[in-house]
Amino acid sequence: MFEFKLIGEDSKYGARAGIIIVNGIEIKTPVFMPVGTYAAVKTVSPHELYDIDINIILGNAYHLYLRPGVEIIEKMGGIHRFTGWKRAFLTDSGGFQIFSLAQFRKISREGAEFKSHIDGSKHFLTPESVINIEHKIGADIIMPLDVCTTIPIDYKIAENALTTTIEWARRSKKEWESLNTHTNLFGIIQGNIYKELRKRAVEEIVQMDFSGYSVGGLSVGEERAVMYDLTNFVTSLLPKHKPRYLMGVGAPGDILESVIRGIDMFDSVMPTRNARNASVFIPGGTLSIKNSGFKDDSQPIQEGCECYSCRNFSRAYIRHLFNTREILGYRLTTIHNLFYMAKFMEKLRNSIISDNVEDFKKSYYDGLI
Amino acid sequence: MFEFKLIGEDSKYGARAGIIIVNGIEIKTPVFMPVGTYAAVKTVSPHELYDIDINIILGNAYHLYLRPGVEIIEKMGGIHRFTGWKRAFLTDSGGFQIFSLAQFRKISREGAEFKSHIDGSKHFLTPESVINIEHKIGADIIMPLDVCTTIPIDYKIAENALTTTIEWARRSKKEWESLNTHTNLFGIIQGNIYKELRKRAVEEIVQMDFSGYSVGGLSVGEERAVMYDLTNFVTSLLPKHKPRYLMGVGAPGDILESVIRGIDMFDSVMPTRNARNASVFIPGGTLSIKNSGFKDDSQPIQEGCECYSCRNFSRAYIRHLFNTREILGYRLTTIHNLFYMAKFMEKLRNSIISDNVEDFKKSYYDGLI
Numbered sequence: 033m034f035e036f037k038l039i040g041e042d043s044k045y046g047a048r049a050g051i052i053i054v055n056g057i058e059i060k061t062p063v064f065m066p067v068g069t070y071a072a073v074k075t076v077s078p079h080e081l082y083d084i085d086i087n088i089i090l091g092n093a094y095h096l097y098l099r100p101g102v103e104i105i106e107k108m109g110g111i112h113r114f115t116g117w118k119r120a121f122l123t124d125s126g127g128f129q130i131f132s133l134a135q136f137r138k139i140s141r142e143g144a145e146f147k148s149h150i151d152g153s154k155h156f157l158t159p160e161s162v163i164n165i166e167h168k169i170g171a172d173i174i175m176p177l178d179v180c181t182t183i184p185i186d187y188k189i190a191e192n193a194l195t196t197t198i199e200w201a202r203r204s205k206k207e208w209e210s211l212n213t214h215t216n217l218f219g220i221i222q223g224n225i226y227k228e229l230r231k232r233a234v235e236e237i238v239q240m241d242f243s244g245y246s247v248g249g250l251s252v253g254e255e256r257a258v259m260y261d262l263t264n265f266v267t268s269l270l271p272k273h274k275p276r277y278l279m280g281v282g283a284p285g286d287i288l289e290s291v292i293r294g295i296d297m298f299d300s301v302m303p304t305r306n307a308r309n310a311s312v313f314i315p316g317g318t319l320s321i322k323n324s325g326f327k328d329d330s331q332p333i334q335e336g337c338e339c340y341s342c343r344n345f346s347r348a349y350i351r352h353l354f355n356t357r358e359i360l361g362y363r364l365t366t367i368h369n370l371f372y373m374a375k376f377m378e379k380l381r382n383s384i385i386s387d388n389v390e391d392f393k394k395s396y397y398d399g400l401i
Numbered sequence: 402m403f404e405f406k407l408i409g410e411d412s413k414y415g416a417r418a419g420i421i422i423v424n425g426i427e428i429k430t431p432v433f434m435p436v437g438t439y440a441a442v443k444t445v446s447p448h449e450l451y452d453i454d455i456n457i458i459l460g461n462a463y464h465l466y467l468r469p470g471v472e473i474i475e476k477m478g479g480i481h482r483f484t485g486w487k488r489a490f491l492t493d494s495g496g497f498q499i500f501s502l503a504q505f506r507k508i509s510r511e512g513a514e515f516k517s518h519i520d521g522s523k524h525f526l527t528p529e530s531v532i533n534i535e536h537k538i539g540a541d542i543i544m545p546l547d548v549c550t551t552i553p554i555d556y557k558i559a560e561n562a563l564t565t566t567i568e569w570a571r572r573s574k575k576e577w578e579s580l581n582t583h584t585n586l587f588g589i590i591q592g593n594i595y596k597e598l599r600k601r602a603v604e605e606i607v608q609m610d611f612s613g614y615s616v617g618g619l620s621v622g623e624e625r626a627v628m629y630d631l632t633n634f635v636t637s638l639l640p641k642h643k644p645r646y647l648m649g650v651g652a653p654g655d656i657l658e659s660v661i662r663g664i665d666m667f668d669s670v671m672p673t674r675n676a677r678n679a680s681v682f683i684p685g686g687t688l689s690i691k692n693s694g695f696k697d698d699s700q701p702i703q704e705g706c707e708c709y710s711c712r713n714f715s716r717a718y719i720r721h722l723f724n725t726r727e728i729l730g731y732r733l734t735t736i737h738n739l740f741y742m743a744k745f746m747e748k749l750r751n752s753i754i755s756d757n758v759e760d761f762k763k764s765y766y767d768g769l770i
Contacts, residue, residue, distance in 0.1 A: 070725040071718075077729060078713070100696065100721045107697045108717055116713045327469065328476045344447070344485045348477055349440075352469040356439040359728055360446060 034173075034216040034243045036061075036275045042389040045292035049384040052244075052275055052296075054172045055214055057087055057120040061275060061296040062381060064287065064373045065090045065122060066304060070099065071115045074304050075363040076370070078117045083340065084371050085378075087119045090299045093166050093174075094126025094133070097155075098148055102168045110170030121171035122299075124279070125162050127220075128248070131180035139179055141196055159200040160207040167213045175246060176204030178220045183254040190224035197222045198236045205240050216243040218277060224249060225258060227265050234269040244275040247295070251280045260289050267294030284313065284376050288396055291380060292389060303373050307365035310354050313372040316399025321365060326351045339371035340364075376401065403542075403585040403612045405430075405644045411758040414661035418753040421613075421644055421665075423541045424583055426489040428456045430644060430665040431750060433656065433742045434491060435673060438464050440474075440484045443673055444732040445739070447486045452709065453740045454747075456488045459668045462535050462543075463495025463502070466524075467517050471537045479539030490540035491668075493648070494531050496589075497617070500549035508548055510565055528569040529576040536582045544615060545573030547589045552623040559593035566591045567605045574609050585612040587646065593618060594627060596634050603638040613644040616664070620649045629658050636663030653682065653745050657765055660749060661758060672742050676734035679723050682741040685768025690734060695720045708740035709733075745770065 033055055040049040052059040066073045066081065069092045073081060081089065091111060096102070108114040111121050127144075130137050134146035143158035157165075159177045166174040177200050179193040201219055208217045219242035223229030237245065247266050250259045263278060270276055277297035278290050287298050303313065310322045314334045319326075321333065332342035333350065341350070341364040353361030379401060383392035395401045402424055409418040421428040435442045435450065438461045442450060450458065460480060465471070477483040480490050496513075499506050503515035512527035526534075528546045535543040546569050548562040570588055577586045588611035592598030606614065616635050619628045632647060639645055646666035647659050656667050672682065679691040683703045688695075690702065701711035702719065710719070710733040722730030748770060752761035764770045 070721070070727060072722055072725075072727045072729050075728045077732070099725055100717070104697050104717065104721075108699055108715065113699075114715070114718055114721075116718065328473050330477055330482075346477065346483070348469070348473065349483055349485065352439070352473075352483075353441055356441075356468055358439060358441045359444045359731060360441050362728060363446070363732075 033214075036244065036273065038273065040385040040387075042292075042384045042387050044390055046294055047292045047384045047389050048294060048296055049381045050275065050296060054120050054216060057172065059087045059120060060378075060381060062287070062291045062377055062384075063088060063297050064303075064377050065297065065299040066370055066373075067299055067301045069095050069301075071096060071105075071111060071117075073366075073370075074308065075359070075366045078115070080340070080363075080367055081370070082119070084367070084374050086370065086374060088122060088172075089117065089119075090122045090124060091169070091171060092126060092129060093123045093162060093169060094129035096123070096169055097126065097157075097165050098150055102165050105170070106168040110168075112170065120173065122173040123166050123169055123171040123175065125166065125175040125177045126157070127175070127178040128180050128280070130157070139196065141199065144177065159203040163204050163207040163211070163217075167208075167211050167215055171215060173243070174215045174217055175220060176201050176217060178222055178248055180222070180249055180252075181224050183249065183252050183258075184225050187226055187229075190226055190229055193224075194222050194229050194233055198233065201237055201240060205242070218242050218244045218246050220246045220248040220279075221266055221270075222249050225254065225262065227262070230262060230266050231269060234266060238271060242274070244277060244297075245270050246277040246279050248279050250278065251282055251286070256286070256289075259286075260293060263290050263295060264293040270294075284373070285396070287376070288380065288393060291384075292393070303369040304366050307369040308362045310361075310365065312365050313369050315401050321347060321350050322354050323351070333365070333368050334372070337368065337371065339368050341368045341371075402583075405613065405642065407642065409754040409756075411661075411753045411756050414758055415663055416661045416749075416753045416758050417663060417665055418750045419644065419665060423489050423585060426456055426541065428489060429747075429750060431656070431660045431746055431753075432457060432666050433672075433746050434459045434666065434668040435739055435742075436668055436670045438670075439468065440465060440480055440486075442735075442739075443677065444728070444735045447484070449709070449732075449736055450739070451488070453736070453743050455739065455743060457491060457541075458486065458488075459491045459493060460538070460540060461495060461498060462492045462531060462538060463498035465492070465538055466495065466526075466534050467519055471534050474539070475537040479537075481539065489542070491542040492535050492538055492540040492544065494535065494544040494546045495526070496544070496547040497549050497649070499526070508565065510568065513546065528572040532573050532576040532580070532586075536577075536580050536584055540584060542612070543584045543586055544589060545570050545586060547591055547617055549591070549618055549621075550593050552618065552621050552627075553594050556595055556598075559595055559598055562593070563591050563598050563602055567602065570606055570609060574611070587611050587613045587615050589615045589617040589648075590635055590639075591618050594623065594631065596631070599631060599635050600638060603635060607640060611643070613646060613666070614639050615646040615648050617648050619647065620651055620655070625655070625658075628655075629662060632659050632664060633662040639663075653742070654765070656745070657749065657762060660753075661762070672738040673735050676738040677731045679734065681734050682738050684770050690716060690719050691723050692720070702734070702737050703741070706737065706740065708737050710737045710740075
C-alpha cells in the first residue's frame with residue numbers, strides 16, 4: 033500500500049508539503065530520513081527515534097546482504113521484526129555502495145560483479161536478484177539497482193551507464209511485479225550532469241510507473257549550483273503526484289534549496305556522522321562540542337532546544353564525555369542533530385503549508401533556524 | 402545526612418537487609434553499585450539507570466581529578482549537576498588506581514606521588530588533598546586515600562602499608578571534619594591476607610567512627626576461599642549498625658557469598674565491562690551473544706526478563722549489532738546485565754527479609770536465578 037497526498041505548495045517556489053502513507057505508516061513530507069546502514073541508526077535506539085517523531089529510516093541492501101545476510105533477516109520475519117523498528121523502512125539497492133565501497137567491480141548489462149569491502153568475497157548481483165534481496169529484507173520502500181558514475185564524466189560513458197540503468201529499472205519492475213510483496217518500488221533518475229540524459233531518464237523511467245522517483249548520482253562532489261540546477265531540471269519534468277527523493281542529501285541548507293526545487297524526501301549520514309565527530313547543529317551553523325571553550329559551559333548544546341540531550345545535559349558534560357570517549361557522548365550529539373533535523377523539516381513544512389517559505393528561508397540564512 | 406537502618410537479618414547466615422538514606426536518597430541494601438569511572442556508566446544514560454531502579458553509582462576521584470579536573474566539576478555545581486544524575490554518587494579515593502594504573506608511584510607517609518596514566522604528568526596527593534578533591538566533586542559517599550598492596554605480600558610490607566593507611570584515615574577524618582560538606586566519609590579496612598592486621602585495622606578505624614566501613618584490598622587475584630574467609634573475619638569484627646562495603650566485588654556468586662558473610666554494598670566494572678565484550682548474564686551463567694548459534698535466534702537474551710533489551714530485541718539482532726560494531730549493541734547488553742544485577746540483589750534482599758536465604762542460594766546454584 034503506497035499513497036502520496038499533496039497537502040500544499042508554496043506560491044513562490046512550488047515547494048511541496050505532502051503525506052506518504054506506506055503500509056499504514058504516515059510520513060509527512062518533506063522528510064529527512066536518518067540512515068541506519070546496518071539496520072540500526074548509529075548510537076540510538078528505535079525508541080529514541082520515535083521520541084523525535086521519526087517515521088522512516090533507511091537501511092542499505094548492499095550492507096545487509098553482506099551482514100547479517102538476507103536469509104537471516106528473512107528467517108527473523110523481515111527487517112521490522114529483526115530490528116524491532118515499528119515504523120517505515122526504506123532500503124537503498126546498493127548500486128551506490130558497489131560503486132563507492134566495493135574493492136573491485138565490473139558492471140555488465142547483465143549485472144554487477146564485485147568484491148565485498150569486508151572480506152573480499154566475490155558477489156554477482158543482477159537487478160532481479162537485488163529486488164529479491166530487498167523483498168526478503170522487507171522494507172516498505174525499495175530502490176532498484178542502478179549504475180552510478182562520477183561527476184563529471186564523458187557524455188558517452190554517462191549515456192551508456194544510463195542505458196543500463198534504464199534497462200535495469202525495467203527488469204526490476206518486472207521482477208517486482210512477479211512477487212507478492214508489500215515493498216514499494218521507486219524509479220531512479222540518473223544521467224550525470226547532462227540534461228539531455230536526465231530528460232531521457234525521466235521520460236523512460238516515468239513511463240514504467242513507479243511509486244516514487246529518486247534523483248540519483250548527485251551530491252557526489254559536484255558544485256552546489258550544478259546540483260541545484262540539475263535538481264530543478266529533473267523535478268520540473270517529474271509528475272506532480274508522486275514523491276521525489278534526492279538521494280544522499282544532506283545538509284540543512286541543501287535540503288532547503290532542494291525542497292524549494294520540488295524535492296520531498298532526503299537521506300544523509302551527515303547529521304549522525306557529524307554528531308559522532310562532535311559536530312552539533314545549531315541555528316546558524318555547527319559547533320564542535322570538543323572545543324575547550326565549552327569546558328565549563330553549563331548551557332545545553334542549543335538554548336531552548338527540547339531534545340533529550342538539551343533538556344538534561346550541559347555542553348561541559350558532553351565535552352567531557354567526548355574527551356573520555358564515553359559512548360553516551362556520541363549518543364547525545366546524535367539525538368540532538370536528528371532532533372534538529374526533524375524540527376527543521378517540520379518548520380519548513382509548516383512554512384510551505386502557510387505559504388511562508390520566503391520567511392523560513394530568510395530566517396535560515398539569518399542564522400535563526 | 403547519612404543513616405543506615407537494618408531491616409532484617411536471616412537466621413541461618415546473618416545476611417543483612419537494610420536501607421541507607423543519604424542526602425535524601427534511599428538505597429536498599431544489599432546493593433550493587435554500577436561503576437561510572439568518568440562520571441558516566443559506560444554506554445547508558447541516567448534515565449536508563451533510573452528505569453532499572455538504580456539509586457547509587459560510583460565515580461572515581463583519581464580519574465575525575467585528571468579529567469575533566471576538579472575545578473570544572475566544582476564550577477559546574479558538583480558531580481550531580483555536572484552529570485545530571487539525580488540519585489546518589491559514591492567516589493572512590495583513587496588509592497587503588499594509583500596502585501594499579503599510574504605509570505610510576507612513590508608512597509611516603511606524607512602522601513602519594515604518581516604519574517598520570519593518561520599523559521605522564523606528575524601529581525602528588527595527600528589524604529587531605531584527596532578529601533578536598535572529593536568534597537569539591539561532591540559525591541554523597543566518599544572514601545579516604547589508602548595504601549593498596551598486592552595479595553599476598555610479606556607481612557612486614559603489609560603492616561607498614563596498613564600503618565600508613567590508618568594514619569591517613571585519621572588525617573582524612575580530621576580534614577573532612579574541618580569542611581562544611583554534604584559528603585559522608587567511610588573508613589577502609591586494609592591488612593592484606595593477615596587476620597592480625599585486619600583485626601588491628603578494624604579496631605583502629607572503627608574507633609575513629611565513620612559513616613560506614615569498606616573492606617579494601619580483596620578481589621585482587623587471591624583465591625575465592627581466602628577472600629570469603631577474610632570477608633567473614635572482618636565483618637565479624639565490624640559494628641552491626643554501620644554499612645559494610647566490599648570494594649571491587651563483583652560477580653553474582655561472589656556477591657551472594659559475601660552477603661551471607663555480612664556485606665551490604667558492592668561495586669564492580671564486571672557487569673558493564675562483560676556486557677561490552679558481548680557476555681550477558683542469565684540464570685546459571687553467561688552467554689556470549691556473538692556466538693554463531695544465535696544468528697537466527699528470535700528469543701530475547703533471557704526468556705522472561707523484563708529489561709528494555711529483552712522486551713524489544715532478539716539475540717539475533719543484538720549479535721548482528723555486535724558483529725557490525727554498532728554502539729546500540731553495547732548499550733543493550735549493558736542494560737540487560739545491570740537489570741540482571743538489580744533483580745539479583747532485589748531477590749536476595751527479599752530472601753533475607755523473608756528469612757529464606759537458603760532457598761535463594763540453592764536456586765542460584767541450581768542455575769535458576
